[in-house]
Amino acid sequence: MDSPLLAEILLPLAIAAIMCSLGLALTPADFRRVLVAPRGVAIGMVNLSLLSPLLAFAMAELFALDPVQAVGLVLLGASPGGMMANMLTHLSRGDTALSVTMTAISSVASVVTVPLFLGLSTDHFGAGDLGDVSMPGVVALVFAITIVPVAIGMTLRQLRPAWVARVYPRVRVGSLAVFALVVAGAIASEHDRVLESATAVFAAALCLNVAAMAISFTVAKLARLDDRQSTAIALELGVHNSTLAIAVGASLAAETTIPAAVYSCFMLFTGGAFAWAMNRRNARGGGAAAAEQTAAAEPLQSGARR
Structure with missing residues (x-):
């Protein structure tokens, strides 16, 4: 695969498609939840950010990665949670509403x-091979491939809820396929270095991956969050x-791109x-918690009934 084509066109389009599918599953309530349950969201976001x-x-530092790959690992660590974290949280009977909220806010x-941690890591590891990293350019790229498509997805859900409810299952499967193609393309383009x-x-x-999940779960428990909330936070940091x-x-x-491709x-x-x-362990939360999980994990059901 041609590297310039991958970097300049295919990857931005792929991530925009994935973020638009995320927007289809979000509502303004996912952002307002930070005011309703601030402690869980705040602890989760501190862990994630x-x-x-x-x-x-x-x-x-511990594994003495070369500077460019070290920057790639930090770039991965600074990236937001993903849709798969929401799905795994639901399967674990964790707090899916908290997971969705953290994904929305972190995105x-x-x-x-x-851009902040990209700049810090570039300076810290002396990644001269990257040349002069244009922070305004990185900010513009992140804005274009995250905020804009998420906003489009949310707008579509608000304007056409019944249609979105019908197509969302296929869109979600499609986004998983796009994710797999992105990872495969990144590995193929750099297979020798990989x-x-x-x-x-x-x-x-x-x-x-393991340290982030273990430490964030421990921090959440020390902050007296329950098991379901702690599970959501740990998975948000792991996926x-x-x-x-x-x-x-x-x-x-x-x-x-190598660290993120390998991580994936x-x-x-x-x-x-x-x-x-x-x-x-989370099932011990009882029937009310399970009902709340179903509602949070299937945010488009209400649209289907309209």
């Missing part, structure tokens, strides 16, 4: 967090929107294992 990228810095916040650095990058990415990291990384240097290959397995382990 600070703990995750700082852990990525630590893992890049909007990525306009600030991604093989050369597979051991170090895989080890760093896997440790980041990132890696396609965003790949798209931004590809706009800088193809090698920057296993994050659903580790996240799924954690969700399976928490399922029975």
